[in-house]
Amino acid sequence: MSSVQTQQKQAQRYSGPTAAIMRVLLRKRIICSLLLLCCLGVLAWLTYEQGRADRDSAETRQRLPNVPPEVNPRGQHHSGEVVVKQEESWEPQDGLRQRQGPQAGGDPVATRKKDSQDHKEHDRQGNGEGKKKKKKPVKKKKGEERRRKMGKAGEERGAGDLGMTQQEAERWIQEKIKQEYCNPPDKRISGEEGKFKPGYELKAVYVVARHGDRTPMTEFVNIPNSTWHPQWNCDLREMSNTMWKSTMLRDFIQVMEEELESRRGNMAGVSPNFRTLPIGRSGRCSKSQLTPVGWLQHMRLGKFLRGAYGRTLVSQVELLTNVSTFRSTVNSRTQQSALAFMFGFLKTIGLRDTARIKSVPNVNFCPLDMCACPALERLVKAKEAQHSKTMRGNAGFMRAMQSIAETLYGSSKTALLPGINAVAEILATLVCHEKPYPCGSGGCVTSIQHAAYAKHIDEVLVAQSQVVDGMYEKLGRMFSEPFLTEMTKAMYRVSRGQSKPLFVFNSGHDITIRPLMDALGLAGPGWPSYAGRVVFEMWEQPSFKEHVVRVLAYGHDQTERVRFCRDKLDEDGLCPLDALLKFVETENMEHFYASSFQEACRQHPSTK
Numbered sequence: 001m002s003s004v005q006t007q008q009k010q011a012q013r014y015s016g017p018t019a020a021i022m023r024v025l026l027r028k029r030i031i032c033s034l035l036l037l038c039c040l041g042v043l044a045w046l047t048y049e050q051g052r053a054d055r056d057s058a059e060t061r062q063r064l065p066n067v068p069p070e071v072n073p074r075g076q077h078h079s080g081e082v083v084v085k086q087e088e089s090w091e092p093q094d095g096l097r098q099r100q101g102p103q104a105g106g107d108p109v110a111t112r113k114k115d116s117q118d119h120k121e122h123d124r125q126g127n128g129e130g131k132k133k134k135k136k137p138v139k140k141k142k143g144e145e146r147r148r149k150m151g152k153a154g155e156e157r158g159a160g161d162l163g164m165t166q167q168e169a170e171r172w173i174q175e176k177i178k179q180e181y182c183n184p185p186d187k188r189i190s191g192e193e194g195k196f197k198p199g200y201e202l203k204a205v206y207v208v209a210r211h212g213d214r215t216p217m218t219e220f221v222n223i224p225n226s227t228w229h230p231q232w233n234c235d236l237r238e239m240s241n242t243m244w245k246s247t248m249l250r251d252f253i254q255v256m257e258e259e260l261e262s263r264r265g266n267m268a269g270v271s272p273n274f275r276t277l278p279i280g281r282s283g284r285c286s287k288s289q290l291t292p293v294g295w296l297q298h299m300r301l302g303k304f305l306r307g308a309y310g311r312t313l314v315s316q317v318e319l320l321t322n323v324s325t326f327r328s329t330v331n332s333r334t335q336q337s338a339l340a341f342m343f344g345f346l347k348t349i350g351l352r353d354t355a356r357i358k359s360v361p362n363v364n365f366c367p368l369d370m371c372a373c374p375a376l377e378r379l380v381k382a383k384e385a386q387h388s389k390t391m392r393g394n395a396g397f398m399r400a401m402q403s404i405a406e407t408l409y410g411s412s413k414t415a416l417l418p419g420i421n422a423v424a425e426i427l428a429t430l431v432c433h434e435k436p437y438p439c440g441s442g443g444c445v446t447s448i449q450h451a452a453y454a455k456h457i458d459e460v461l462v463a464q465s466q467v468v469d470g471m472y473e474k475l476g477r478m479f480s481e482p483f484l485t486e487m488t489k490a491m492y493r494v495s496r497g498q499s500k501p502l503f504v505f506n507s508g509h510d511i512t513i514r515p516l517m518d519a520l521g522l523a524g525p526g527w528p529s530y531a532g533r534v535v536f537e538m539w540e541q542p543s544f545k546e547h548v549v550r551v552l553a554y555g556h557d558q559t560e561r562v563r564f565c566r567d568k569l570d571e572d573g574l575c576p577l578d579a580l581l582k583f584v585e586t587e588n589m590e591h592f593y594a595s596s597f598q599e600a601c602r603q604h605p606s607t608k
Contacts, residue, residue: 162400162452169451173431176458176525182213182432183529185246185296191555194308196539197572202312203547204494204538206487208365208506209301210513211337212294213530215285216429218418223408226438227426228285235283239292248299249292252343253279259350271354273335290333293433295340297531298507302344313501321346323500327358327365328507335359337531338507345505363512366482373601375592379475386471390460391420397456404449408440424454424527432530461526465518469591476518477588481597483516488584491538495547495577519588521563522553529554538577547577 164172179187194202215234220226233239240249256277267275278289285291310317324346328338338357342349362371391397402412404423409416417423427450430437437445465472483506493499506512513528525532537550548570551562559565564583565575586595594600 161403162448163396164448164452166448169448172451172455173447177428177431177454180525181428181527181529183297183531185293185300189300189304191304191552192557193305193535193552193555194312196550200539200541202309202537203501203540204491205309205313205503206536207504207533208508208513208516209531209533210510210528211290211334211507212297212340213291213432214294214333215287215289215291216426217288218422218426220408220418220426220438223438223440229435231435232285233283234278234285234289234291235281236279236292236295238283243292243296246296248344249296252299255350269355270351271357273332274339274351274354288333290336294333294337294530298337298340299344301531302341306345306347309503313503320503324503326356326505327360329363329509330359330361334507334509338505341505341507363509364479364483365506365508367486370482370485370597375601375603376478379478383471383475388420391457394456394460397453400449400453400456404445404453407442407445407449408438410441424457428454458526462523466523472518476515477591478600479515480519481588484584485597487536488580491577492581494538517553520551522558522561524553548574549577549580
């Protein structure tokens, strides 16, 4: 008699509730037995399949004896990189730690010393990466299929994925980065500043400029020497012997060294920000430091504007020092840019003149009674959130961003990168100084990746700034109102004869110029160039005591396109000063349904 029949007979001995309980227990035991048999069958099948897979793998390795176990047998040497398995599920910290050792991608520093078009040393990176943990079969097939679509060479790989050819990428970088953004100091400075209709006299000039060329503000985490390349040198004396044919930098160094020697350590009357200068000191650069290139950019800009205003704003160029004011944000790169500009603009200066540079604690040069503005803070945060959302919703941009992350970290996780704008800033700075792109576990960043990434950002910035009543316009209006208010009051006093002609130079940042351009309704590059400038001029017609304003961006007269001038040009195509006054006093804040800046700051402007 079977055990089941025995249990059934035993169950019949019970009646009532006891019998019901026994029947339930009996059914459960039967079900559990069936489940156990199924599990044993599945386990046996998996064991058989694993053994067959091991045999197939051994046969494959015998046919390909030179391929390491973890390297994709179909991998090829693509312009200096071996296509290997990438671990797609690493956590950021664990994944980054794995790339610090010699088995996690070779030596990127040694690799970058090679020609950027060869990168022959990346075989070691591929082999090192091959020693990582084995992936699940599903991920392996997905990764292999993706790599097969990437093309035959590292540079050509981006052409298929990122929508640019090598030639298109190099052309875009040359035009938009090297010539426009980098603004190389050997590039001829041109502009329409100081050139106007006969019969008018120049009475006031306000200049807002971005600081000069600087070192990167951040770096790629756990990518050795990704930005602090050994060739970086910020010592003015050492670099003056190798930088172009300009004598301005050498003249500046000579003037400063002679004064330092005569002072013999007595720095009385010298601004605390300039008691140590990068002359004859360690050439090592720090983050965000003004480079010798940046110094020279502003020296040349000062010299150019001295030529433009030395005979128009004043009767003699030497008199410029009597009408000039210099302001800067508190950052060392903007302070030093202001000093470099002074040297070119006034020609003869010393350390004592550093006291003339007035520091302002904000990037929009607002008077202290107009700086606290909760509404502006909300707009800044909303604009940053919108920018991030827009970029991450751009499929082409995300492909470029993920491609860079895979190259540097072997993972498409974009959280490994320092940030959307930070990546563009690092790569652009390296290009400006002709430094090699950073290298990681997947090879080196290519020009195609850089161009595709930066092009998407530039296009979005330009497009968003042109949206009527968009976030960029709102932020620009609110951001620039304090500066425009102060400037307009000063120009009004000059127009009424209550003040002498004046020249005001403001040394700021890209986040100073970009919102100002948006407030004025002017198109321009998505990212303001080093030493880029916006200039306001006020001219007077002596016979009728009429005053007009001009607005120039990057040297070009943009007056007829300015928001407050478009519909108010006179019969000669000139923009009356009254148009600027009315815009600042009423029209700009009416956009926020407020009668003043203070009232607008207390409100909650729409952030949509």
